[in-house]
Amino acid sequence: MSRDWLRRRLNVFDIYSLVHADSQSTFYFILGVVAAEAGRYTFLVVLYGTALMVAIALAYGEMGSRFPETGGSYLYVKTALGRTFGFFSAWLLALDQAIMVAYGSLDGVLYLANMLSYYGVDVPYLVARALSFLVALGLFAITLVGIKESARAATAIALLDIAVVGVLTVLLGLAASLRTPPPYFSWGNVPPSDVWAGLSYASRGYTGMDAIGQLAGEAEMPLVQVPRAAALAAGLGALYGVGLTALLMNSVAYPAVASNPATAVVQIAASMPYGRWLVLPAGVVTAVVQIMAALAGFVAFSRLLYKLAEEQLLPAVFSKVHRRFRTPHVSLVLSAAVASALLVPGEIYLIVDVYAISSLINYLLVSISLLVVVRRGDLYGAVRSPTVKGISLVGAVGVITTLAGVLLSTLVRYGELWIIGLWALAGALLLLRSRKKGVRPVK
Amino acid sequence: MLDSGDDLTKLVVEVLADNGYIIHLISNEYRGKEFIKYPVYIHTIKSESYEKLIEGICLEDVETALFISPNDSLNVSLAKLCRSRGVPRVIVTLRNQAAEEEATEYGITAVSTSRCVLGRLYRVLNLKYTKITPLRGDFGLLEMFVTADSKPLGRGLAEIEESYGVKVALMRDDEIITSPDAVAQEGDYLIAMGAIGALRDLSS
Numbered sequence: 001m002s003r004d005w006l007r008r009r010l011n012v013f014d015i016y017s018l019v020h021a022d023s024q025s026t027f028y029f030i031l032g033v034v035a036a037e038a039g040r041y042t043f044l045v046v047l048y049g050t051a052l053m054v055a056i057a058l059a060y061g062e063m064g065s066r067f068p069e070t071g072g073s074y075l076y077v078k079t080a081l082g083r084t085f086g087f088f089s090a091w092l093l094a095l096d097q098a099i100m101v102a103y104g105s106l107d108g109v110l111y112l113a114n115m116l117s118y119y120g121v122d123v124p125y126l127v128a129r130a131l132s133f134l135v136a137l138g139l140f141a142i143t144l145v146g147i148k149e150s151a152r153a154a155t156a157i158a159l160l161d162i163a164v165v166g167v168l169t170v171l172l173g174l175a176a177s178l179r180t181p182p183p184y185f186s187w188g189n190v191p192p193s194d195v196w197a198g199l200s201y202a203s204r205g206y207t208g209m210d211a212i213g214q215l216a217g218e219a220e221m222p223l224v225q226v227p228r229a230a231a232l233a234a235g236l237g238a239l240y241g242v243g244l245t246a247l248l249m250n251s252v253a254y255p256a257v258a259s260n261p262a263t264a265v266v267q268i269a270a271s272m273p274y275g276r277w278l279v280l281p282a283g284v285v286t287a288v289v290q291i292m293a294a295l296a297g298f299v300a301f302s303r304l305l306y307k308l309a310e311e312q313l314l315p316a317v318f319s320k321v322h323r324r325f326r327t328p329h330v331s332l333v334l335s336a337a338v339a340s341a342l343l344v345p346g347e348i349y350l351i352v353d354v355y356a357i358s359s360l361i362n363y364l365l366v367s368i369s370l371l372v373v374v375r376r377g378d379l380y381g382a383v384r385s386p387t388v389k390g391i392s393l394v395g396a397v398g399v400i401t402t403l404a405g406v407l408l409s410t411l412v413r414y415g416e417l418w419i420i421g422l423w424a425l426a427g428a429l430l431l432l433r434s435r436k437k438g439v440r441p442v443k
Numbered sequence: 444m445l446d447s448g449d450d451l452t453k454l455v456v457e458v459l460a461d462n463g464y465i466i467h468l469i470s471n472e473y474r475g476k477e478f479i480k481y482p483v484y485i486h487t488i489k490s491e492s493y494e495k496l497i498e499g500i501c502l503e504d505v506e507t508a509l510f511i512s513p514n515d516s517l518n519v520s521l522a523k524l525c526r527s528r529g530v531p532r533v534i535v536t537l538r539n540q541a542a543e544e545e546a547t548e549y550g551i552t553a554v555s556t557s558r559c560v561l562g563r564l565y566r567v568l569n570l571k572y573t574k575i576t577p578l579r580g581d582f583g584l585l586e587m588f589v590t591a592d593s594k595p596l597g598r599g600l601a602e603i604e605e606s607y608g609v610k611v612a613l614m615r616d617d618e619i620i621t622s623p624d625a626v627a628q629e630g631d632y633l634i635a636m637g638a639i640g641a642l643r644d645l646s647s
Contacts, residue, residue: 008460008482068482069465216482223479378496380475380485 010218014151015229016236018215020158022100022300023208023233024165025293026356027241028286029107030205032261033352035248038198039190043183046245049202050238052401053209057234058385059367059398060209064226065382066373070217073210073366074307079379080369084431087313089365090304091427092358093210095420097301098338099355104294105136106343106351107262108287114263115283118270129346135291136343140336143298146325157285157292164285166236168278169269170243177272178250185249193258200412203405204356206237208293210363211300223382244268262348297339302331314430353416358423360405367398445493445510445521446470447536455511456481464507467500469493493521502528510535515542522551569630573646575639585609585635585642594645595627603627607645609637 010018031046038045063076071078073093078086109131113123180186192198212229216222248257248264251271257264269275269282306328309319322329342351373379374392385394410417444459444466446452452468456478459466466483475485486496508525510518510533518535519542525533526549534552537543546553565572565588572588589596595603600611601623613620614632627633635642 065479066484068484219482221480222482223485377489378486378491378499380470380472380478380487382476382479 008218008220008222010151010215010225011220012225012228012232014155015212015215015219015225016232017155017158018151019208019211019229019233019296020154020161021289021292022211022296023206023237024161024240025100025104025107025290026207027205027237027244028111028265028289029103029262030201030352031241031244031248032257032264032267033349034198034201034205035245035254035264036258036261037192037194037201039192039195039254040184040187040249041192041195041198042187042249043185043242043245045195045198045202046205046241048199049205050241052203052405053206053237053241054234055394055398055401056206056209056363056367057230057237058394059363059370060213061227061230061234062381062383062385062392062394063366063370063373064213064216064230065223065384066379067213067216067226068222070214071307072213072216073362074304076213076369076373077362077365080372081365083311083313085365087308087311087431088424088427089362090308092420092424093362094301094304095338095423096207096356096359097297097304098335099342099351100297101136101139101294101301101335101339102342103348103351103355104290104292104297105139105339106132106346106348108132108290108294109135110262111266111283111287111290114260114266115279115287118266118279118283125346129343132343133340136294136336136339139291139295139298140332143295143302144322144325144327144329144332146327154292157288161285161289162236164278164281165244165265165269166240169265169272169282170240170247173247173251173268173272174243178246180250182246185246186251187249187254190254194412196408196412200408201352203360203408206241207356207359209233210359210366211296214300214303227383247271294339298332298335301335302328305331305334313434315434350416353413354419357406357409357417357420360402360409364399364402364406367395367402370395370398444468444508445512445518446474447511447513448474451511453477453481455509456483467505469496493517494524497521497524498528502530505530507532507534509533512536513538515539518542519546519551522546523549526550575642575646577639578636581638581640582636583639583642585633585637585646587633587635587646589627589629589631589633591629593627593633594647595633596629598627599623600625600627603635603645607635607637607641609635609641609645611635 034045035042067075074086074090077089109128113128116123209230212226212233216226219225244265247268252267256267265286266279266283269278272278305314305318308314309316318331320330321327370392374387374395375390385392387393446468456466460482467486468478468483469486469488472487475487478485488496502525508522508530510521512518515537518537522533522535534554535546536554536556537546538556543553543555564570569588571590574586576584578584603611612634613625613627614634635645
């Protein structure tokens with residue numbers, strides 16, 4: 001009998017690096033959108049989003065300290081709530097990966113275009129949109145041929161991003177340019193456009209934590225390293241989030257953000273005293289981070305569907321691999337199709353309104369799963385938060401905060417929810433079809 | 444995998460993890476923390492029974508079940524449960540021959556700790572030792588420690604090969620001897636390949 005398995009070579013920073021682009025890209029994308037809606041309350045709204053992210057990270061970290069294999073939230077939810085819930089948690093997460101392909105491609109190009117504008121090169125929006133299609137198509141081709149996520153490349157990009165955005169922009173910026181006090185900084189007179197909308201977007205400002213759990217199968221000591229990587233992601237994410245928001249409100253004029261919300265980080269870099277030199281690296285790095293996130297979206301989407309098909313929860317066609325390239329090409333085509341459908345309107349708010357609600361539902365399910373697993377007490381965790389009468393406090397806080405995030409996201413921005421509903425319905429139909437055909441009973 | 448309660452579990456976990464197995468370890472709360480550096484699921488037994496805990500693990504996905512606790516009857520009863528749930532390969536460590544027979548009856552692979560200990564003692568104390576391992580068909584491999592009353596003692600390899608119709612080699616200290624003129628001495632390990640009947644005759 002032949003056996004294939006993943007090599008366990010990743011350390012804590014490797015794990016963090018591989019999800020850095022995924023987690024940071026969302027915030028780079030959504031910061032301006034939150035600011036455009038929340039006005040002078042942006043800092044407080046981002047603090048709420050940060051608290052939500054920390055709660056999710058703690059829940060993921062504690063849950064991840066019990067699972068040594070690849071599968072992430074699908075495994076967590078399956079173990080606690082059964083295969084059907086596990087399926088929907090993964091299916092919904094997959095939609096966000098496809099959306100990430102769309103926003104990563106579009107925002108990567110917009111960041112480059114915005115950076116060029118500081119050097120007098122004007123890229124029309126239509127051209128940027130066309131280029132975003134080309135980027136998505138190129139990434140599709142790369143993932144079809146079979147790019148392997150390289151920890152080394154991911155580490156290089158993470159380090160570059162930490163150096164350019166984390167140190168040169170955030171830390172130096174806070175030290176050199178911060179002149180106005182929180183919570184309003186220089187936006188004391190900027191009325192909010194819609195605070196609830198801002199809260200809704202901030203609820204989704206830090207997704208990507210879920211990818212850490214997916215890497216447990218390649219970690220040297222997953223039960224210890226996954227929670228540490230989650231803590232690192234939470235710490236750096238909070239530093240970036242709070243620091244960038246403070247600098248945005250301190251140094252960038254609100255109308256500039258509101259008119260071009262998708263490129264807030266380059267606007268912050270340009271506003272620094274040494275902005276002239278910082279715009280080019282910041283623009284390139286943020287664009288690369290966004291494009292890497294799009295690439296990760298392709299990989300994650302196709303692998304999630306592949307895994308569900310392997311578990312006989314989706315039709316077998318999704319687990320088919322290309323004869324020559326040995327990649328799950330059917331899942332990749334579906335991912336490209338969903339991303340393209342979102343790119344066609346070229347409307348950034350359409351993508352923002354649909355994005356990450358599915359992830360929040362996934363996080364809610366993971367938090368509930370944590371409550372269940374801790375209550376049962378039969379699966380030992382390397383990290384264990386305090387409990388009250390068998391109820392995990394981290395799980396409880398995770399449920400409350402993510403539920404608030406889901407409610408805010410759905411009640412405030414319900415206009416495009418039909419897309420998620422349609423996706424969930426498609427998943428339900430495929431699951432039913434597989435249940436009828438499959439041999440394995442679904443719990 | 445059922446915890447043995449000692450270092451054996453760690454050794455087995457390391458080997459299995461190196462070979463890509465996803466391991467579900469059944470242990471207790473106290474021992475759990477000793478395994479957090481390993482890529483394992485750590486299921487801790489509390490008030491529920493072992494059977495209930497095992498039922499909670501998706502047995503349809505389990506490829507191999509391994510029960511290595513010092514308790515023979517626990518090992519066999521849990522192994523029987525796994526076999527009845529369709530786990531294709533179930534291995535137990537046992538100390539008693541009666542338990543071995545019961546295990547074999549249910550298609551369970553039994554590893555006798557007594558025999559392992561004995562095998563080691565043979566080598567450490569240089570006790571009289573013969574073992575015939577069937578290879579294919581009627582052919583097998585003989586390992587034998589040459590003592591004062593062994594048949595091959597004082598005979599040349601060519602002579603032994605001709606008399607019994609087997610191929611023979613000797614291990615002496617760190618050397619492997621295949622020369623037809625070499626003579627078997629007390630303390631040599633004799634390795635022979637041939638028909639199992641001839642090997643039995645040679646080792647009797």
